Amino acid sequence: xxxxxxxxxxxxxxxxxxxxxxxxxxxxxxxxxxxxxxxxxxxxxxxxxxxxxxxxxxxxxxxxxxxxxxxxxxxxxxxxxxxxxxxxxxxxxxxxxxxxxxxxxxxxxxxxxxxxxxxxxxxxxxxxxxxxxxxxxxxxxxxxxxxxxxxxxxxxxxxxxxxxxxxxxxxxxxxxxxxxxxxxxxxxxxxxxxxxxxxxxxxxxxxxxxxxxxxxxxxxxxxxxxxxxxxxxxxxxxxxxxxxxxxxxxxxxxxxxxxxxxxxxxxxxxxxxxxxxxxxxxxxxxxxxxxxxxxxxxxxxxxxxxxxxxxxxxxxxxxxxxxxxxxxxxxxxxxxxxxxxxxxxxxxxxxxxxxxxxxxxxxxxxxxxxxxxxxxxxxxxxxxxxxxxxxxxxxxxxxxxxxxxxxxxxxxxxxxxxxxxxxxxxxxxxxxxxxxxx
Amino acid sequence: xxxxxxxxxxxxxxxxxxxxxxxxxxxxxxxxxxxxxxxxxxxxxxxxxxxxxxxxxxxxxxxxxxxxxxxxxxxxxxxxxxxxxxxxxxxxxxxxxxxxxxxxxxxxxxxxxxxxxxxxxxxxxxxxxxxxxxxxxxxxxxxxxxxxxxxxxxxxxxxxxxxxxxxxxxxxxxxxxxxxxxxxxxxxxxxxxxxxxxxxxxxxxxxxxxxxxxxxxxxxxxxxxxxxxxxxxxxxxxxxxxxxxxxxxxxxxxxxxxxxxxxxxxxxxxxxxxxxxxxxxxxxxxxxxxxxxxxxxxxxxxxxxxxxxx
Numbered sequence: 022x023x024x025x026x027x028x029x030x031x032x033x034x035x036x037x038x039x040x041x042x043x044x045x046x047x048x049x050x051x052x053x054x055x056x057x058x059x060x061x062x063x064x065x066x067x068x069x070x071x072x073x074x075x076x077x078x079x080x081x082x083x084x085x086x087x088x089x090x091x092x093x094x095x096x097x098x099x100x101x102x103x104x105x106x107x108x109x110x111x112x113x114x115x116x117x118x119x120x121x122x123x124x125x126x127x128x129x130x131x132x133x134x135x136x137x138x139x140x141x142x143x144x145x146x147x148x149x150x151x152x153x154x155x156x157x158x159x160x161x162x163x164x165x166x167x168x169x170x171x172x173x174x175x176x177x178x179x180x181x182x183x184x185x186x187x188x189x190x191x192x193x194x195x196x197x198x199x200x201x202x203x204x205x206x207x208x209x210x211x212x213x214x215x216x217x218x219x220x221x222x223x224x225x226x227x228x229x230x231x232x233x234x235x236x237x238x239x240x241x242x243x244x245x246x247x248x249x250x251x252x253x254x255x256x257x258x259x260x261x262x263x264x265x266x267x268x269x270x271x272x273x274x275x276x277x278x279x280x281x282x283x284x285x286x287x288x289x290x291x292x293x294x295x296x297x298x299x300x301x302x303x304x305x306x307x308x309x310x311x312x313x314x315x316x317x318x319x320x321x322x323x324x325x326x327x328x329x330x331x332x333x334x335x336x337x338x339x340x341x342x343x344x345x346x347x348x349x350x351x352x353x354x355x356x357x358x359x360x361x362x363x364x365x366x367x368x369x370x371x372x373x374x375x376x377x378x379x380x381x382x383x384x385x386x387x388x389x390x391x392x393x394x395x396x397x398x399x400x401x402x403x404x405x406x407x408x409x410x411x412x413x414x415x416x417x418x419x420x421x422x423x424x425x426x427x428x429x430x431x432x433x434x435x436x437x438x439x440x441x442x443x444x445x446x447x448x449x450x451x452x453x454x455x456x457x458x459x
Numbered sequence: 460x461x462x463x464x465x466x467x468x469x470x471x472x473x474x475x476x477x478x479x480x481x482x483x484x485x486x487x488x489x490x491x492x493x494x495x496x497x498x499x500x501x502x503x504x505x506x507x508x509x510x511x512x513x514x515x516x517x518x519x520x521x522x523x524x525x526x527x528x529x530x531x532x533x534x535x536x537x538x539x540x541x542x543x544x545x546x547x548x549x550x551x552x553x554x555x556x557x558x559x560x561x562x563x564x565x566x567x568x569x570x571x572x573x574x575x576x577x578x579x580x581x582x583x584x585x586x587x588x589x590x591x592x593x594x595x596x597x598x599x600x601x602x603x604x605x606x607x608x609x610x611x612x613x614x615x616x617x618x619x620x621x622x623x624x625x626x627x628x629x630x631x632x633x634x635x636x637x638x639x640x641x642x643x644x645x646x647x648x649x650x651x652x653x654x655x656x657x658x659x660x661x662x663x664x665x666x667x668x669x670x671x672x673x674x675x676x677x678x679x680x681x682x683x684x685x686x687x688x689x690x691x692x693x694x695x696x697x698x699x700x701x702x703x704x705x706x707x708x709x710x711x712x713x714x715x716x717x718x719x720x721x722x723x724x725x726x727x728x729x730x731x732x733x734x735x736x737x738x739x740x741x742x743x744x745x746x747x748x749x750x751x752x753x754x755x756x757x758x759x760x761x762x763x764x765x766x767x768x769x
Contacts, residue, residue, distance in 0.1 A: 218568075223656025227467070229568035229593030229628060232655055299569030300576075345546055345567035347591070 022066055023448065024053060027074035028409060030399045032375030039078065041405040044448030049401055071453075073409050076442055079379045081113025081406040083386035083395050085176065085205065085283055086259060086331035087356065089115070089146070091137065092130070093122025097427040098336035100134065103356070104143040105424040105459075106334070108451040110356040111408035111441040112144050114387070114395045119151040120181040126151035126162035128170040135172035143451045143459065147390065150174040152193045152204060156182045161193060168200040175391050178205035180259055181306075183241060185211050190245060194254035201391060203281075205257040206245050208266070209307065213237035218347055220293045220308040228296055230346065233308050235263040242266050246273035246280050257389055258282040260333050262307040264317035271326050281389045283331035284318050286355055286362035291315075291431060301342050301349030302431050305335070308351075315366075322381055323372040329385040332359050336427030354430045357423050360410065361437035368412075369438065375412070394447075409443040416440050424457065460760050462575045462585040465594040466636040473760075474636060478604050480756035481749065488525070488752075499528035502762050505558040506588070507549065509535045509565045514723060514747065515588050515598075519562050522754035528762070531558075546570060547577045554583040559762055562586040568593035584761050592626050597757055598722055599632035601750040603640060605742045606677055608749070609718045614641030619671050621647040621703055622681030622730065623692075625654050629722045630681055634662055645671055647703065651692045668703055672712035679720040680705050680730050696729055705731045710738070718742050 025039040030049070038053035039046060084107065090098035098106075100117070107115045117134050119125035125134060131148040138146020150167040154160045156179045167174040177197060184190045184206060193204050214237045219225035221232025242258055246269060249256035261267065261282045273280050287305060292312050295303040303309060321327040335352025342349050363382065367373035373381070387396025397403040417436045420428030444452035451458055460473065488494045504523045508516050516532065523530035533553070544552075546565070553561055561583055563571050568591030575585040589595040607613055618637055624630040624646050637644050644662040646653065657664055665671055672678075683699065693699045700706075705719065710732070713719075719731075719741040727733045736743060 221655050223659055226654035226656050227631070229591050229631060231592070298576075299572045340545060343545075343547055345565065345570045345573050347567040348546075 023069045023071060025071045025073050025078070025409065027072065028076050028078045030078050031379055032077040032412065036074070041445070041448050044405055046399065046401055046403050046405050049399070071409070071443055073442065075413065076409045076411050077375055078399055079111070079375065079408050079410060080383040080396050080399060081408050081444060081446065082111045082360070082382040083390065083392065084112050084115040084332050084334070084356065084359070085257070085329065085386045085390060086180070086333045087115040087117055088120070088333070088335045088352065089117040089134070090336055091121065092133070097338050098425050100137040100146060101141045102424055102426050103334070104138065104141045104146060105457045106356040108143040108444045108457055109424055109441060109455065110358070111360050111410065111444055112356060113406045113408070113444065113446045114145040114147065114392060116147045116149050116176055116390060118180045119149045119178060120156055124151050124155050125149065126154050126156070128163070128166045128172075131167050131172040131174050132170050143457065144446065145395065147176070148172050148174060149180070149205065150177045152177045152179045152184050153189060158182060158184055158186055158189060161189070161196065164193070164196060164202070165200060168202060175200070175202045176205055176257070177202055178207065178259065180205065180207045183207050183209040183211060185241070187244060187248065191248050191252060194248055194256060195252045198252070198254050203255045203257045203389065205259050206241065207259050208238045208241035208245065210237040210241050213240070219296050220310050222293055222311060224293045224296050228299070230296065235265050235310070238263055238307055239265040239269055243269045246270070246278050249280055250276065250278045253279070255279045260285050260288065260307055260331070261318065261327055262288050262310050262314065264314050267317050267321040267326055270321075274326065281328045281385070283329050283386070284322055284327045285331060285333045286359045287353055287431060289315060289319055289322070289366040290362050295431070299346050301344065301346050302353065302429055302433070304346060304349050304351050305333070305353050306351035319366055319372055323367060323377065328389065329381045330359060330363055331386065332356050336425050337429045338427060342429050352429070354420070354423060354425055354427065356425070358418055358430060358432050358437065360441060361416070361439045362432070364412070364439035365437055405445055405448040407445050408441060411440045411442050412438070414440040460764065463596050463757055463761065464571050464575055464585065464587045466596045466599050466632045466639070467594065469596070469636065469639065471639045474600065474603070474640065477600055477753065477756045477760055478607060480759055481604050481752040484755050485749070485752040494525050495527055496525060497527050498763055499523070499526040499758060502528045502559045503531065503557050504528045504560045504562065504758065505531045505533060505553050506562045507533045507553070507564070508588070509563070510589070512564055512589070515564060518747070518750040519588060519754050522751050522758055525751070526755055526758055528758065546574065550574050550577050554578055554581045558583050560584045560586060560758065562588050563590070564588040565590050567591050586757060586761065589628055591628065593628050594632045595628040596632050596636070597750070597754055598629050599636040600757070601746055601753040602633055602679065602720055602722070603636055604749045604753050605720065605746050606718060608745070609742055610676055610716070613637065615643070616676040617643045617645065617674055618677045618679060619645045619647050619675050620679045620681065621668060621705070623652045623683050623687055624648045624657070624681065625652045626684065626687060627681050633679065634660060638662065647671060649693055649702070668709065669712065672709055673714065675713055675717050677718040677720060678705065678713065682722060682724065683726060683730055700729045704729060705735050707732050707734050710735045720746060722746070
């Protein structure tokens with residue numbers, strides 16, 4: 022049994038205590054010590070006490086977009102190190118993208134990832150299945166077999182590549198209706214982004230970096246929304262990066278399209294101003310956009326047009342970043358910094374309260390992925406899957422001190438607000454005082 | 460000056476000092492049988508060329524040799540570069556082996572900036588000899604030297620840069636340098652070959668060459684690379700030539716004193732009529748000649764000038 026003391030649920034109301042028994046929230050109320058002590062005496066159990074004075078309790082975070090790199094690039098991240106990073110970031114479930122080597126386009130690989138995740142046990146690791154064989158965009162992968170495997174895949178994505186063929190995309194959307202699944206699209210019209218290196222704008226033009234135009238994202242999102250509406254299927258848009266995409270999403274939602282969308286922490290904070298140093302730690306796909314895109318994305322997330330935050334956590338080896346810009350791989354770490362960036366960009370400016378943080382970091386992503394026991398309310402009888410955050414503390418990001426093997430964080434040296442103190446997965450403490458409990 | 464990475468942000472006084480040194484060197488060497496100065500004896504200059512380039516590499520090599528520096532050429536094909544060694548490792552190796560200055564040509568924009576970052580604290584300087592679509596500062600300096608020589612001044616002169624501005628590092632470096640030196644620059648190109656946001660550059664922009672010609676003091680024709688011709692940036696070489704080529708007819712529209720420049724290599728007949736390229740008002744071989752002196756001046760300011768200051 023465990024007693025969390027002095028915590029404010031969703032940052033609201035007076036501090037309360039939470040009694041956790043058998044992985045479930047057993048009681049919530051002020052001053053539960055006496056009652057729990059009584060029960061302890063009766064059951065001859067010990068009571069573990071978590072002093073959470075001044076902290077905020079939120080449902081455990083769910084990341085729809087994580088690259089765990091196993092199998093294939095275990096030199097940059099493994100399911101074990103990625104799970105640790107996730108738990109430290111306050112996550113209790115992550116979706117591992119399919120672009121591993123070999124690709125997670127079949128039941129064998131997704132079951133392997135799922136099983137490794139269970140063995141590590143720090144977060145629920147849900148493999149994402151590839152939409153097409155080898156992420157090539159040509160032939161549907163065996164979506165049904167992956168769905169019916171032990172891994173129970175419900176989210177499918179060719180992330181890193183766009184399912185650009187409209188007919189393949191249509192079939193994928195239609196087919197997953199029977200699987201109660203969702204297609205998560207990496208929206209990038211490949212013909213418009215040949216050799217693209219950075220957001221197509223004045224900054225990239227001056228620096229001689231080939232442009233990645235906003236229209237390459239927006240045109241695919243518009244097309245896919247039309248296909249989703251046509252087929253009645255469910256679409257999820259990965260890493261929305263432009264103001265124009267927000268307009269398209271708003272329009273599609275207004276006409277009843279079953280579409281959801283995510284935004285990454287880095288697209289909520291960083292802009293293409295970062296290009297000036299040519300340091301590829303800032304290279305990511307889709308690229309960092311402009312100040313006005315950032316502002317629109319923040320407002321869209323607060324408003325709900327963009328549903329949730331997803332990290333696109335992408336570990337890369339030093340040699341794949343410490344090189345010239347065009348040779349570098351795109352992507353950046355995100356799991357351990359996500360909450361702090363959300364606090365910095367939305368909570369502090371007053372765009373989002375902590376109830377809203379619970380919505381965009383936990384409830385919505387759990388709903389989109391169809392996870393029954395994540396993103397649940399903090400209430401008696403619900404799973405004790407939660408995160409305790411110190412809203413007043415700050416920390417300084419050091420890539421070398423993060424749990425990931427790779428250290429490619431664009432937030433290096435930044436002092437950020439919001440520190441995860443405790444993460445709990447079905448009553449099991451996975452992080453205590455910022456340390457992984459394995 | 461430790462590195463020469465771009466003309467963007469280059470102090471006009473510094474640029475003028477380089478041009479003045481180039482001028483002095485040119486006059487000093489004029490008519491000499493042995494064109495060798497002892498200035499950089501004992502200094503080691505390495506050229507690292509990751510793209511084929513005869514003219515720029517040779518120009519730097521001659522410049523180094525005339526200054527008595529030891530010049531070593533590394534090309535991507537014939538060294539560990541070809542075996543997949545990273546740019547960073549190659550640079551650190553060359554620095555450790557005693558290079559005082561690394562001159563780099565690379566297809567990636569920003570490669571010279573990255574190199575300068577990696578060599579921080581080693582004492583090895585970097586000269587950008589062309590990085591992707593970004594900059595080619597010594598080309599801009601030699602163009603400025605040529606214009607100054609032919610026109611007397613650069614400030615107040617109207618100079619058109621014509622052609623594939625989008626992909627051109629020569630155009631970018633020239634825009635920064637010429638505008639910093641007080642010239643009016645007009646970019647002439649089809650919309651598909653102009654960079655995003657060019658309307659905010661300190662230049663004017665036109666899609667039509669003919670009306671610009673009578674007011675120009677100089678016209679700089681850019682090279683059109685073969686891959687652009689097949690990349691759908693314009694319908695055909697013929698149409699490009701009709702709209703943007705410097706034909707004899709157009710040449711006659713220029714004022715008498717106007718200078719014609721081309722960074723080379725030229726596509727005769729397409730970008731520029733043969734008769735125009737060979738006319739005495741074209742300064743194309745003069746550009747190459749000045750290139751050596753300007754690069755000597757750059758080496759001098761980077762390697763010897765620093766010592767004098769210290």
